[in-house]
Amino acid sequence: MEKLSMATAIFCAVAVAVLAAAVGGEAAVVEHTFVVHEMNQTHLCNTTKIYVVNGQLPGPTIDVTDGDTVVVHVKNHLPHGLTIHWHGVRQIMSCWSDGAGFVTECPIPPGGEHTYRFNVTGQVGTLWWHAHVTCLRATVAGALVIRPKGNKYPFPTPAKDVPIIIGEWWELDLVELDRRMHDGNFDDNPLSATINGKLGDLSNCSGVPEESFVLDVARGETYLLRIINTALFSEYYFKVAGHTLTVVGADGNYLTPYKTDMVTVAPGEAIDVLMVADAKPAHYHMVALANQPPEPDPQIPGFVSRGLVRYAGVPNNNNGMPVPTPLMPNQHNTMPSFYFHNNLTGLAHPDRHRVPMHVDERLFVTLGLGSICRNGSKTSCKRRRSNETIVVATMNNVSFHHPTKASLLESYYDGKPNKTLYTEDFPDNPPHPYNYTDRALIPPGPLEEALEPTFKSTKLRRFKYNASIEIVFQSTALLQSDSNPMHLHGYDFFVLAQGIGNFNPRTDPKKFNYHNPQLRNTVQVPRTGWAAVRFIADNPGVWYLHCHFEFHIIMGMATAFIVENGPTPETSLPPPPPEFKRCGANGLTRP
Template sequence: MADMVVLVVAALFLAMGGSINAAVVEHTFLVSEVTLRHLCRDTVATVVNGQLPGPALEVTEGDSVVVHVVNQSPFGVTIHWHGVKQRLTCWADGAGMVTQCPIAPNTTFTYRFDVVGQEGTLWWHAHISTLRATMHGAIIIRPKSGSYPFPKPHQDVPIVIADFWQNDLRQVQKDLELWIADGDHSKDGPASATINGKIGDLYNCSGVAQDDTFVLDVEPGKTYMLRLANAALSNEYYFKVAGHRLTVVGSDANYLRPYNATGDVVAIAPGETLDVLMVADAPPCHSYYMVALGTQSPPPAPQTATRLARGIVRYPDSHGEAMEPQMPDQHDRTTSFHFHGNMTGYPNNPLLPQVRGHVHDKFFLTLGMGTIRNHTVHVANINNVSFHLPQGRSLLEARYHGAELVTATEEMSARPPLEFDYTDPVLINFFNRSAKLLELEPSRRATTMRHIAYNSTVEVVFQSTTLMEDSPNPMHLHGHDFFVLAQGIGNYDAARDTASYNLVDPPVKNTVMVTGLGWAAVRFVADNPGNWFLHCHYEFHMGMGMATVFEVGNGPTPETALPPPPADLPRCDRSIAYE
């Protein structure tokens, strides 16, 4: 049966103009609940193929991917192939209630898409509620030529940084809306951080040290490509390996001009991926800790317990205690800001000439928190509107069939309704709310979209605000890549800040880290018809409404228009809760 599927998919690929040399990479993802034993407790988790992280997809650029998802969990699920552009395959994007209804329990759906024009590291994850905390894995895209714009590494090493939750994740989703309502937040977060599903050797319970550590065995002189992905729900991480230099060469499946990370520390936001070269050139008589440290905003922002995990880089002749790296402070935002600001790409991207030219649509989007129902319910928002997922059918289905939604949609505004000092520190303290904060925090809920003409050039300025917090915001757009033109501290000023735009060699990314006290400016070319989710990749921000949808119109030919949905596209089951 599997062989027949491969032949049929290959035939379809050829009929659509694919290359005879492209391979078909086929997987079956069995979604089920398993019991994990960590920290002296059994925890029930929803995982893929019994693994945490789930299986890695390893492909060569140009391959076709077929993934059969068999849902044996009690929840509706979808899988999002984070960063895969899904050229004319928007139906396979996996954004629950945006591009498809979830896959109901005891049913199956097959995702089919091509991986074209991308090389590097991406990742996949559940896109329903908080299930991505345990349903995720790496996507490794190798160049068809076998060559890289840097010395070819001897080995690929996927490193997925994540959280380990002992709480019921569905309850976590419900609790997120109350996350900021009381002063003791240490109990609300995950029990530990993890590297490749392992909690490391820093935790103990019942007086017994726990040692569940990821170990990377290396050979002196060899180069290792660390393919990092941050699957955590709510933390950016600093990552460092004691005694080793880290050279950043790619991010979000796009090459970067290689640069050595300052202090050999890399910063990776939720949703972001990094390709980092590490040469095993430290004294081989030692082992060396790799450390992932979760960051957070300093007080008066609400505080959570420190997230920290560590693995070991081990040489054949090492002995004794492993050497530890010196990490930045968990409240240090400057290291992350400069790390992301140091990224530059290559000037040969085929879309760059268009990005440098006329901009058809400009948006100024404020990112913050707010309240509804007379200050009693807390939400996150874009331009003071908290996104509400539709019910009954997905936005893409409603568009294709010309059908109405149970939940009406409205146009996303191009600017916020009020202008104010977006980074005023007096607005941060939720527990001692000023009159100004009480005036600015009221929001509303709606299902917002913005229509974008096919092949338009779009500029978006993301402005973080200090309304009730000053967290950074890793903003992710489905179906497209951003050209990251500039970032800054404070309030964006077009008259001043457009002069700082890098239109020569900007980095190209699908997730841009908007610092908590500043802004980021990006452009993208809307050359992929579909309904594409734009959202913060902090789960408590997205779940509370920091999201919207860009609806990219059809092009002038059948080959540039949204194709019909697959025959097995799931239908909504109103008996299942998807939020």
């Protein structure tokens, strides 16, 4: 983690974690103060304004133990609002602290403060936190590590664990990036990938290489790499030259150990791997490479960052030998991602790893793009990426209209549903079946023209408490053929199966894994493929479901699930905590 400037030392000084033993001396209260502020940083010969927590990029790691309570005091020193989302924390009976802007709360106003308080009982592994208003999560993000009680892992205890946070370096101001995306402009791109905030020596300015992230290791020791993808735009391939990686966890849940030379991590995912330093003592490169769909999808520059694994005792010149670099897949080959995700299985958890065998509610959700008329008063306009339309993202041909002045959770909890704010009619199926993965739907057309018209609306879906929900996500080729990392707040779900092509409801359920499926909070729905998930709706509240590509969120690939209260006080959402500030108190709209 990089200290960025002496000028921010005063902010770093307030980032204090206090451990106070709870009753019985087992659980603890872990307390942090996050000061969110602007600062300048120079990369690639340009100085850019960025947004950070306590002067750090990535932000501070929250390190806790299963059963602890986390308290984070957020002080917003930005000129616009933000929230902090605790990505993957189940927030059992604490939906008020989920931190989804305009879903569970209105943003913390400029100069304002807010305290988040939640418990992490029953979760272990790597999660993360990030800003959840505008594109600020590109720099306002950090790891959230939950350790097992007594440090008892289902694998050999590592000598050290290290967050490996993959991100992007944007020269464009992130608030301006958000504004452009809302206006339908998707031509902006980052300049580089990053590993733990560093661009790596493949990027240079006037012949001066950028600094690389360096992992110092001792031969024979085992290291737990907590790989997190915080990027706005891309899924990444990750390799370390000369080393095998053993995948042991994902999204705060254990996996059956799986050996591989490459990890694939989509935006929103966190993958835990063991790396044994068993190579000849030397220097070795680690590489993070963004994958992208091939043409005719819109093409963007390739993003790559390179770090260094450095064995103890080896001189800085690597004994005069070249540093090995791993052989990476072609950036346009997305099949390694499909095979990687399909090879993962869950390690049974005695309390949570029971797949519901009955299904109360089934949803088939298509994920794609569409268009709306730029002039909102028009019902028809010229399509095929013309100047008369704005491209939007959709789920079942509905592009989510994000509230900007009120919180969905507040409206629902107060028992005064405002139909001008939302309705509860998110469709269970797309309005018209078609060949969802036909590559001819990718422009320049003309097949997509008849399918792309859509509309903006805030449509939610309501579920009874304890209902068993099955969702089949279907990626489409409509206007582009990208993958879709779908993230559900407040829940883990079982990933029963994934496939390429159109989901077949007669034959594909025969492939479902009911024995040891992955338990995840983010599922990578493959490019022109599908993924089936199942979960029990046992956590009351309003929970955001969205693609974790930032441009897809802004374009509208989202909805929210209302989960009703159970029959007892213990199964019902409690009132908002004393520190919760209602939207009227904030008086805030989107920046």
